[in-house]
Amino acid sequence: MADDALFGFLHMEIVAHVYKEQATREDIDKERVTCVSTLELMGFRVGQGLIERFTKDCPTFKDDLDIMKFLCKDLWSTIFKKQIDNLRTNHQGTYVLQDNKFALLTQFSSGKQYIEEAPKYLAFSCGLIRGALSNLGLESVVTAELSLMPSCKFQVVVQKL
């Protein structure tokens, strides 16, 4: 019960801290970019660490889609206590993961009121996905898109080497 709350509270603290520490800077746009990348990078490292622990006793994956399914089911349930609701792909390296009730957004009122605030609460999770995939051999670009809280879409574009 308080278990998933721990991650949620800690995540809130990190976001608040990263933004507060840079609040003294003058250039607002630059600030926003830096904060988002700081959070993204923290997520990346956490994702890397988690997947290493998590796949220790796993069989190998047969292809990229298999990896994505593992991420949407197993990894997502562990971290966010629910699976991704919908996974789509164009079979050319682009995947869209839709979570209709994303755990880190449930604290916000539904609707469009706080939609501008949202990116800072998604950066860590984008990094988390990117880090997890990176450790499984897939370099990717991960972005988040939000239309109506607390629903949210992550787009993963796998980079061909």
Added chain:
Amino acid sequence: MADDALFGFLHMEIVAHVYKEQATREDIDKERVTCVSTLELMGFRVGQGLIERFTKDCPTFKDDLDIMKFLCKDLWSTIFKKQIDNLRTNHQGTYVLQDNKFALLTQFSSGKQYIEEAPKYLAFSCGLIRGALSNLGLESVVTAELSLMPSCKFQVVVQKL
């Protein structure tokens, strides 16, 4: 499995981030104090939030010792996946909580080698205890003491109003 790892990794990231951001300052001692209090305050707020969620459906506590027992058993298990090994008190407001294998220190090699590095990995947890107690009506001062990794003692001195 990866579940408790999530908190551990995130905690590591926070500590690293807080120390890195202040690494540019000149006054080393001042720096150390600031980092420790930043982490302590983050822990405080997380502790407050957690205990609120956690005691929602709990009966009330009959005295301070009852609160401490709850913290050592229920709250500690939720966060650190084990109970406090030993709780002692002088019955005058001082409590010593001993954890023989503290979750956030298990990554270090045992022994005295990294003992100087340890305080920064204990500040958050001191704050967590203080925040939890504060929300249950006990103002306290919490310090940590370490003699041999990964064992660690938290001393709680409840402030009389």
